[in-house]
Amino acid sequence: MKEHIKGYAYGEAGLEHSPVTKQDLELLKKTLLWSDDDNRFLKMAGDVLQDQTDAVLDLWYNYVGSNEHLVYYFGENGKPNEHYLSAVRVRFKQWILDLCHRPYDQAWLDYQHEIAKRHHSTKKNQTDQVQAVPIVHFRYIVAFIYPITVTIKDFLKKKGHSQEDVEGMYNAWFKAVTLTALLWCHPFVHQGEF
Amino acid sequence: MKEHIKGYAYGEAGLEHSPVTKQDLELLKKTLLWSDDDNRFLKMAGDVLQDQTDAVLDLWYNYVGSNEHLVYYFGENGKPNEHYLSAVRVRFKQWILDLCHRPYDQAWLDYQHEIAKRHHSTKKNQTDQVQAVPIVHFRYIVAFIYPITVTIKDFLKKKGHSQEDVEGMYNAWFKAVTLTALLWCHPFVHQGEF
Numbered sequence: 001m002k003e004h005i006k007g008y009a010y011g012e013a014g015l016e017h018s019p020v021t022k023q024d025l026e027l028l029k030k031t032l033l034w035s036d037d038d039n040r041f042l043k044m045a046g047d048v049l050q051d052q053t054d055a056v057l058d059l060w061y062n063y064v065g066s067n068e069h070l071v072y073y074f075g076e077n078g079k080p081n082e083h084y085l086s087a088v089r090v091r092f093k094q095w096i097l098d099l100c101h102r103p104y105d106q107a108w109l110d111y112q113h114e115i116a117k118r119h120h121s122t123k124k125n126q127t128d129q130v131q132a133v134p135i136v137h138f139r140y141i142v143a144f145i146y147p148i149t150v151t152i153k154d155f156l157k158k159k160g161h162s163q164e165d166v167e168g169m170y171n172a173w174f175k176a177v178t179l180t181a182l183l184w185c186h187p188f189v190h191q192g193e194f
Numbered sequence: 195m196k197e198h199i200k201g202y203a204y205g206e207a208g209l210e211h212s213p214v215t216k217q218d219l220e221l222l223k224k225t226l227l228w229s230d231d232d233n234r235f236l237k238m239a240g241d242v243l244q245d246q247t248d249a250v251l252d253l254w255y256n257y258v259g260s261n262e263h264l265v266y267y268f269g270e271n272g273k274p275n276e277h278y279l280s281a282v283r284v285r286f287k288q289w290i291l292d293l294c295h296r297p298y299d300q301a302w303l304d305y306q307h308e309i310a311k312r313h314h315s316t317k318k319n320q321t322d323q324v325q326a327v328p329i330v331h332f333r334y335i336v337a338f339i340y341p342i343t344v345t346i347k348d349f350l351k352k353k354g355h356s357q358e359d360v361e362g363m364y365n366a367w368f369k370a371v372t373l374t375a376l377l378w379c380h381p382f383v384h385q386g387e388f
């Protein structure tokens with residue numbers, strides 16, 4: 001049985017519906033040159049990453065922690081909140097698997113919208129009931145597409161797959177992260193301009 | 195001598211200053227793990243792409259042209275404007291070289307802000323004095339990071355560089371495109387949230 005993850009609300013009935021429709025999502029996937037191969041490679045990536053999520057999170061947290069202007073968002077008055085950091089970390093680990101294994105259906109869209117609000121002042125800090133700066137600035141959400149993408153490659157190589165499979169998994173991951181990041185920007189964008 | 199490119203205003207004194215400061219830019223580059231190697235690899239990429247820009251643009255225009263929901267932004271009433279498409283194409287070619295060869299200084303920042311406004315209702319259609327839809331929607335600007343990045347790799351391989359150099363150029367290009375795309379989103383984002 002799956003352990004309960006504090007604050008993880010995937011599939012819960014009470015979630016607000018995403019403002020992005022399934023038809024919008026199809027056009028976004030088309031823009032990202034999404035194919036059936038990407039579904040297959042994402043699943044493969046999920047299997048490869050399954051037992052490596054702690055190592056991935058160590059790397060990412062080390063990156064955030066060693067950049068004052070980033071760890072800033074996990075605290076206030078220049079002091080990171082350790083409770084906040086570790087509560088988010090557990091959901092972040094689950095996100096890696098969800099990105100790879102979940103179908104991109106209405107429940108997936110709705111949880112993307114929930115995560116979007118959790119990065120925005122709409123809902124930041126509420127899930128973990130913490131006092132911290134009120135918003136993650138937009139610029140870094142898009143910027144993170146780069147580190148979150150490139151750092152995954154070494155982990156994708158660790159299970160002896162061919163170079164072709166690694167490239168396939170890597171490109172599917174790149175697409176999925178780009179899609180995720182842009183969906184999470186919705187609360188930051190002027191009405192009608194998204 | 196360089197040919198004059200219609201509507202290309204890089205370095206012109208009349209441009210509005212970017213709302214993003216050079217200090218902001220440094221933090222963004224840090225977030226993107228930018229190093230001196232990236233400067234070197236970007237220059238290398240510019241040299242490799244210099245005589246291939248037409249082939250790159252053929253590929254990108256074919257991609258946009260074969261996606262109704264994208265070519266949409268180059269016209270109105272479902273009809274693409276050929277004059278608009280070809281006027282933009284010339285500046286788009288120049289952008290490839292600027293991305294690789296220009297120093298990322300105040301003039302560079304200011305022209306990113308100008309291009310941002312040209313994708314937004316603030317200034318879309320004005321440069322080429324065309325009638326077309328009033329704005330490029332935000333979602334596709336971030337989504338384009340993927341196709342604009344991956345499609346460049348084959349061109350980077352064409353001049354006999356080592357795999358290591360190709361990877362170096364490719365990653366520097368990925369960073370530069372991500373940086374560019376996020377700067378271009380400024381006009382779409384709520385005040386104070388960028």
Ligand code: HEM
Nearest residue numbers: 070073088091092095118124125127136140141144145181
């Ligand atoms: C591609 C970009 C990003 C990814 C993939 C990502 C991933 C995640 C995930 C999976 C969560 C937990 C979501 C949940 O509650 O289930 C989360 C929360 C959080 N992230 Fe991000 N993130 C990104 C950008 C950023 C940036 C740039 C920052 C700033 C350093 C940041 C800071 C935070 C914070 C503070 C939370 C907790 C929000 C809350 O109060 O609920 N994230 N992120």
Ligand code: HEM
Nearest residue numbers: 264267282285286289312318319321330334335338339375
């Ligand atoms: C990473 C994303 C993108 C890149 C690198 C890019 C690149 C460019 C460049 C270099 C220009 C000319 C700038 C100048 O005037 O000097 C331009 C203009 C334009 N782009 Fe993009 N673009 C991106 C996203 C998009 C998207 C998603 C669309 C929608 C299909 C789009 C449609 C246009 C249009 C309509 C113009 C002309 C704007 C005007 O009226 O001045 N662009 N783009």
